[in-house]
Amino acid sequence: MAPAIHIGPEAPEHLVRAVQEGGGELVELDAAEAVVWVGDPDALPELPASVKWVQLQSAGIEPWVERIRATPGVKFTTAAGAYAGQVAELALGLLIAGIRNFNQYARAWSWDPQDSGTLSGSTVAVIGAGGIGRELIKRLEPHDVKILAVTRSGRDGTIPVERIGEIWGQADHFVVCAPATEDTRHLIGAPELWVMKPHTWIVNIARGSLIDTEALVQALASRIIGGAALDVTDPEPLPNGHPLWASPHALITPHVANPPSTMARDLARRVQENVRRYAAGEELLAPVNLTQGY
Numbered sequence: 001m002a003p004a005i006h007i008g009p010e011a012p013e014h015l016v017r018a019v020q021e022g023g024g025e026l027v028e029l030d031a032a033e034a035v036v037w038v039g040d041p042d043a044l045p046e047l048p049a050s051v052k053w054v055q056l057q058s059a060g061i062e063p064w065v066e067r068i069r070a071t072p073g074v075k076f077t078t079a080a081g082a083y084a085g086q087v088a089e090l091a092l093g094l095l096i097a098g099i100r101n102f103n104q105y106a107r108a109w110s111w112d113p114q115d116s117g118t119l120s121g122s123t124v125a126v127i128g129a130g131g132i133g134r135e136l137i138k139r140l141e142p143h144d145v146k147i148l149a150v151t152r153s154g155r156d157g158t159i160p161v162e163r164i165g166e167i168w169g170q171a172d173h174f175v176v177c178a179p180a181t182e183d184t185r186h187l188i189g190a191p192e193l194w195v196m197k198p199h200t201w202i203v204n205i206a207r208g209s210l211i212d213t214e215a216l217v218q219a220l221a222s223r224i225i226g227g228a229a230l231d232v233t234d235p236e237p238l239p240n241g242h243p244l245w246a247s248p249h250a251l252i253t254p255h256v257a258n259p260p261s262t263m264a265r266d267l268a269r270r271v272q273e274n275v276r277r278y279a280a281g282e283e284l285l286a287p288v289n290l291t292q293g294y
Contacts, residue, residue: 022272
């Protein structure tokens with residue numbers, strides 16, 4: 001029997017097709033056993049007792065933590081990993097742009113060739129080797145780089161988070177792909193920045209809270225590091241007039257790693273696969289683990 005799935009608060013056609021192609025049947029909320037929710041946490045109504053699973057459209061759970069805690073009998077899944085390819089693509093682009101001085105050339109008003117580094121031959125630390133981190137590593141491998149991958153557990157030959165202090169002075173560049181949790185808040189602050197190499201670029205496509213913004217501003221102004229390429233900031237949106245906007249050593253994109261045109265496609269793929277798994281009684285992709293914070 002096809003599982004009864006409700007899509008809310010609206011039901012866009014691409015998600016309707018995804019549910020149906022995954023083997024589900026669209027129903028109203030009061031008849032649902034699972035919900036695909038593409039709205040805000042505050043807009044999610046009280047769930048009937050029949051609902052056992054909720055699929056979210058976001059990869060992170062920060063806005064959802066309280067609601068998930070208040071609904072202990074329901075399994076929540078995120079879109080973690082569904083958008084990894086395009087986020088990794090932007091991370092690689094930002095890294096190359098920083099290393100090759102695109103940030104300064106884009107601001108230039110005259111012909112002024114400058115020396116720059118190259119990605120080839122460098123050591124790149126990927127902090128958080130989950131879905132995005134793994135996709136980034138695949139994109140880095142053809143560029144003749146040494147990769148230092150950091151994970152919570154140190155699985156598959158990666159560096160466990162307990163040893164993360166070893167990488168700050170070892171890597172040439174850093175890409176932040178870790179989830180935002182209490183443990184990762186200000187993972188990169190003044191102590192970490194001040195032991196990095198003077199040509200180091202930091203790329204953050206995860207969450208702004210993983211970097212101490214005040215310490216980063218000081219490091220850029222003092223030329224402690226080469227620069228920072230940020231798709232996420234703390235605070236976010238980054239206010240007009242913030243020192244990062246004026247820094248010639250910062251490259252900022254406004255949280256666009258996951259463009260809407262591809263988000264719809266990739267969310268539909270995740271919904272279809274998880275509906276199929278739910279119908280088959282298989283393990284769902286990206287279940288929320290509040291203990292780990294994602």
